[in-house]
Amino acid sequence: MNPTSPLDHLQVVECATFVAGPSCGLGLAQLGADVVRVDLPGGGSDHLRWPLAPSGASLYWANLNKGKRSVTLDYRTPRGRELLLALATRPGPGAGIFVDNLVGRHRVRHTDLTALRPDAISLHVLGFPDGRPAVDYTVNAAVGVPGMTGPSAVEPVNHVLPAWDLLTGSTAAVGLLAAVTQRDRTGEGAQIDLALSDIALSAVGALGWLSEAESAGPRPAIGNHVFGSFGTDFASADGHRVMVVALTEGQWRALCEVTSTGPVFEALEQALGVDLREESARYELRETIASILRPWFSARTLAVLEADLDRARVLWGPYRSMAEAAASARTTSELAEEVQQPGVGAMLATGSALRWSESVVAPEPAPSLGADTEHVLGERLGLTSAEIGRLVADGVVSVDATRGAA
Template identity: 35%
Template sequence: MTTVQGTPLEGIRVVELGQLIAGPFCGQLLADFGADVVKVEPPGGGDPMRRWGHQVEGKSLSWAVIARGKRCVTADLRTPEGVATVARLAEQADVLVENFRPGTLERFGLGWDVLSAANPGLVLVRVSGFGQDGPYAHRAGYGSIGEAMGGLRHLTGEPDRPPSRTGVSIGDLLAGMHAAFGALLALQARSRTGRGQVVDVSIYESVLAMTEALVPDYALAGVIRGRSGAVLPGIAPSNVYPTRDGELLLVAANQDTVFRRLAAAMGRPELDTDPDYATHAARGAHQQQLDELIADWTSGLPAEEVLARLDEHAVPAGRVYTAADMLADPHFQARASIIEVPDDVLGTVPMQAVAPRLSETPGRVRWTGPELGAHQAEVVDDLPVERDAS
C-alpha cells in the first residue's frame, strides 16, 4: 500500500527530486498525511542526508526521520534513461518537488513547459535559495544564507556578540513547510480549474515571512530590531529564570492579567499595582529590574515548587527541555508526541509524531527512511510503457 486509507492526501502521488533538507522536508510533511511520495535519488550515494548527522549501525538518524514514509528509487538525471524515468514518473504525479538551483531542471530537459505539456494537472514545487527569478536567482543558497538575508540571524543571539543560529536548520525547514503549504494551495486550485501551476518557494522569503513587524518597524518607526538574547525588548516578564536546584524555567507573564497572577504566586501582590509594573508599557520599561525580582524569587525555591505555584495560579511556565526530558515527560507520553517507528536495521526509532493532529483524517508515519532504491521494482514496474516518440 502506498497511501494511507482515510488520510487527507490519500491518492496523491508526489515525486521528490530534492536533497538535503528544504525539498525533502516538504516531502516528509506530505508523506506524513498519506501522499505516496516517490523519492528519486542519484545511484551510488543517493541523497547526502543518508550520511549526515549521527549514525547508529551505519544508518543516519536524520535520514530515518526526513525520509520517513517515502518510497525510494534511483535515476541518474545525467543520462537519457534517468531523465526518461523521471519524465514518466512526472506524467503520473500530482506534485513534483525539486530544490535544484534555478535552471537545473531545464538543463535536464524537464522544464515546466515540458512537464506541464505532458501532465497539465501537475503542480511543480520549486524550492531554492533566492527564488526562480531576480538578480540573485542563480546563486547557491543554503538555509543559513536565507536565515541571514531573511533577517533572522540579525535577531538571534546576545547583543554584544555576533549573530547566532538555532540548533536546527530552521531556514530549510521553514522553506519546506512553505513548500508543502504551497503544494496544497495549488492542489486546491487545481480542483477548481483542472490545471496545475508552479509554486516558487525561496528560503530567504520563507524566513522573511516569519519576522512579524520587522520591516515596518524600520520603514515607519525608524527602529532596526537587533539581538536581545533571551528576551524580547519591551515584553516583560518573559525570560528564563534559575531555581535553587540548578534548573532553568521559562516563565511568560507579560499580559496584565497573567502578571497579576504571577505577583500572587510570588507572594508579592503589591507588584500588580506598583507604577513600575502595573501596565505592559511600564513592565517593558523596567524589564531588567523586574527580571531580577523574579529571579530572586525562583532561585530560592526548587524547580518543582516554582512550577507547582505557577500552575496553581495559571501562569505559563515550563522547563527548558532536552530530548531526554521529552522522552520522560508524562504529557508527551499521554499524547504520543514521540512515536516508535519500526526499522529493519535499528529495531525501532523514536521520533516526533505527525503534526498537526486531525480528528477525522489523521496522518501517520508508515516507515523510517528506506534503503537506497528500496522501491525501485514496484515503482518503476508500475510505470506505463514509454510511448514511442515517433
C-alpha cells in the same frame, strides 16, 4: 476515506535533498499522500548527513523521509531522465505533481513536464529567486536575525533550528495543495518557484521587523528576554532553569500572586508612575521585574516550581536538554512513538502534529534507499521484471540500498 489520510488520492514525486523539499513531502505523506522520493543510486547529497545512528545510517534522512517510498534512478542518463519524467507526469487526477530542488543541466523544468502532461504541477525550491544558491544559515544571516539573537549585538548568534527551511517546506505543501485545488476547478496545472530568501523576507516582514528597522532603528539583542513584553529565564535551587512569560494581564496577575510579589510591584508602580498591567510597561522594566522575582525562583527546586506554577496557571516551561526532551516525549507525548527503522533499528520518531478528531497519526518508518524502485516502476510505469533487470544491469536504476541504509 480515512479521516486521518485526507490526501490519499494524491501521488507526489519528490526529487529534493536536505530539509525544505523533503519536509514538504513528509508533511504530505503524513496526510496520506503517496510520496515517492527519487534519489541517485547510492543516495543523494543528504543520504548520510548527520546526525548518524551507531550503525552509520543517517537519522536525519530517516526522519525526513518517514512514510515515503524510495526509488533510486540515475536521472543524469537519458533513460533515467525519461523514467523520472514518466513518474512525474503519470496520468490520473491525483498524479502529475513534482517537487524538486535540482540545479544545473540535470534540472527538470516545468516545460519538460507540460510537454508530457499539460496540467502538471511543479514546485521548485531554490535559494534566491534569480537562481543563486543559498541555504537556511546564509539566508538567516542576510535577513538580520542573528544580530537580534543572543546577549548583545557585538557578535551575531546563529540559531541551530533551520527555521527557514522548515517554513519553506510547510509553505511548499500549502502551495501544492492550492495548485491541486486550482487544477480540480479549472483543469490547469501550475508552475511554482519558492525561494528560501523570499520565505525569510516575507516572514520578518509579516512580523513587522522590516518596518520597525526603518522607523525605529535596529533592535538591540536582549538575550533571553521576550521583546515587547515580559518573559525571561530563572534559575531554580537545584540548578535547573525555567522560562516564564507574562503576555497578558491575567498571566501577569497569576505570576504576581504565586510569587507573593503583588505589593512590591504595586509600590513600584506608584513610585515610577507606571501601570504594569500594560505589556509595554512590563517590557520597559524587564530587568527590574526579573531582579525582584529571582529570589523566589532560586529558593525552590524545579519540582516545587512545577507544582506551584502549574497550580497558579502561570505561563512557563522548563529548559531541557534534547536527551531530556526525548525522554519526556517517550512517556508523555502521543506524537512520539518508536518505529523499527531499516538500518537503524528501534528509533524514536514523530508523526504529524495535526490531530484529526482528536486522533494522532502514528509515524511510519522511512524506506531503505531504493527499496521501492522495482515495485514503483512496475506499478506506475508498467515495466516488467525483465525490463527492470536490464535497467539495473545498465546502471540506470538500483533496487537495493548499497550505502548504509537510512
